[in-house]
Amino acid sequence: MQIEIVAIGTELLLGLLTDTNSTHIAQQLSEIGVDCYFQTRVGDNVDRIKIALEIALSRNDAVICCGGLGPTSDDLTRNAIAELTGSELVFDQSIWARIESRFSAVGHKPAEINKVQAMVPKGTATIPQEAGTAPGLICPVGDKVIYAVPGVPAEMKEMLKSTILPDLVSRKKGGETLLFKTLRTWGLPESKVAEIISEHIEDLDRQAGQGSPSSAMLHSPAAKTEIPTIAFLASSTEGVRIRLGVKSENRERAVQLLAQEEEIIRSFLGDVIFAADEESMEEAVAKLLKQKKLTLATAESLTGGLVSARIVNVAGASEFFLGGLVSYATDIKKKFLGVASHVVSDTAVITMASEVRKLFGSDIGIATSGVAGPTSQENVEPGNVYIGIAADDKTEAYHFKLRGDRERIRQTGTMHALDILRRHLIK
């Protein structure tokens, strides 16, 4: 089964917006073993949307188009599909009722222009709009199908998950299973991670019967063997992801092969791996805090609330997170945390962590300080970051030299703070 993704929006063609929606859809398709050989982006223009859809339909079994379902005059996906399939647009009372109730729930009335969102090409099924006001569309074209979803990421993701992926799985006849597992690491550069498992990668290459470490083998989803594939994806603020992939005619076999491969990689990398797939660093930390029934408080200078904000975003954070102090001004550091001088130093973060622990009565205190730039502070250059941790009558401080702009130093510092917490908890 073969699908093309068509992303619709003039913003994409003007470079005002990056097409992350296609990335998400592509990833989800590859996970259910559906092939995607082309992606197209086209602007808010009926004729050109039609051209893109025609070409996509001619070379695929189905098309997912994303965007252009809003209420304004540049939302033309409905019109293009109607013209392409030769069906008229009809007003759907049930969609309108849902739009009205959605607005009234927050004390508003829909505007007149929202009515266009209740228009659908005749003969089209709709995907209920859980989050927004535009329903998705499922339009049969002969034995093929066009799915249309809104460009708002949350709405697109919801409809893909609830309706389109299950629909595709049911249409798919037999076929290979393609499974991926992503292991997330923190603390080592990509080249170092690759070096640690380089012998194993060479082993896989030999098994695949190829002499050189061919990236065609490593990356092509069309590889016909059952040999696992490994790919790397590095991000300065989220660490290196290692993607393991297997393909097999037999689903159980694929599951088993993937589990084996994961075990091998884990044996090489140990606690450098902090989570798998979509699990975040803060979720990994939250799980450990809950398991050990420990409570936490934060004292943040450099990160200005980012550490606490990430922790709080884990559902159920109130079980273990008491609160935090953002001590940005020097006076505040002195008043609440007893740090009067050398605010960017080992001793400062140790004092901050100990004091916030006492102040909030938590089991663990964690503290951040540093210089995010662009200018130096107390003769300390941008990129110098200190993290302190206080727990069990012990305190420790860590020093990092980070690169990048203000935002990147702060985000990377936040990851280091959470990772130090994680490593303390698994000790």
Place this chain on the structure above:
Amino acid sequence: MQIEIVAIGTELLLGLLTDTNSTHIAQQLSEIGVDCYFQTRVGDNVDRIKIALEIALSRNDAVICCGGLGPTSDDLTRNAIAELTGSELVFDQSIWARIESRFSAVGHKPAEINKVQAMVPKGTATIPQEAGTAPGLICPVGDKVIYAVPGVPAEMKEMLKSTILPDLVSRKKGGETLLFKTLRTWGLPESKVAEIISEHIEDLDRQAGQGSPSSAMLHSPAAKTEIPTIAFLASSTEGVRIRLGVKSENRERAVQLLAQEEEIIRSFLGDVIFAADEESMEEAVAKLLKQKKLTLATAESLTGGLVSARIVNVAGASEFFLGGLVSYATDIKKKFLGVASHVVSDTAVITMASEVRKLFGSDIGIATSGVAGPTSQENVEPGNVYIGIAADDKTEAYHFKLRGDRERIRQTGTMHALDILRRHLIK
């Protein structure tokens, strides 16, 4: 002049990588007034790259393809162009000399597989590789042209700037300037923003000599008139962006038309507009706090540090931001802020804002409370958000009913808090 961007790489089709290269190229093309109506992404497969290039060439004056010029066996752009143009691949000694000197500069020798990077389709000009080992290609096809650049962002950007953009400008007949300005709004849904300026949009349509509010006119960068265009882009957590565009043969005239159009839109929307182009809500707030020489402290429950983290990300935040308290546990709210019961309410956020103001000695205190979900708290349902502000012996509380998941409620709540602060400062 019309160009298509073709991004090459199986990673893109698997959703393992987001195509930010096309975003950059598109943006650069729009700045020199070159139209881009389609973008395509295709995997590392000679036949499919050929199909994508054929379609792109047939509907455009030129094609920029990006990726697939590396040394490994999945780098197939050279081969696809050679097959498409019916020319053979020849070894270019001067490229090889450059690759060798690049390696020897860091004490290495190129591998045998690097030789493929010195192969070019006969009749092709090359773009010198400043940063990497792969040269770019300029391949004439009749009176059209295919440019090929590596997928490594720094190398692609360098070649685009040094060679491709100047080449395009010289091929382009006449010179239109295309200018954009984005106005950012908060607090109204997209349909409401559009309704407020709907008469003006209809006016523009009439001026363009078209009866209906045709989006072909509104959005096509090819519109041959000097009538401004308007487009909307909504995001639940960042508000509605209004993009104004003008196109003119005369650059000064374009600048003037854009300024006029901005003034008109501002006259309709007033302080719903919080910033322009890439300026963020927190930057807008920071500017006002600096102007008025006022200091700020935050008390966050619902948002868990997001408000302070966003403020701190503005360079120079120490001028006006003293710090904040993340009062997540109920005991902490009581101990530091004197809120003992009904922690999710108007009175709670007013007390929090007043107390944090006293505690930190700031001019303004701002506080957030609410239920992010997934479960209710104190019989208050998820999505109920309260924001309190204390300043000048006055306090105010605001209540919102927000939709979405935990992350979205918290992000939207953060924007509301910052916007309340902004509105207080411009009063």
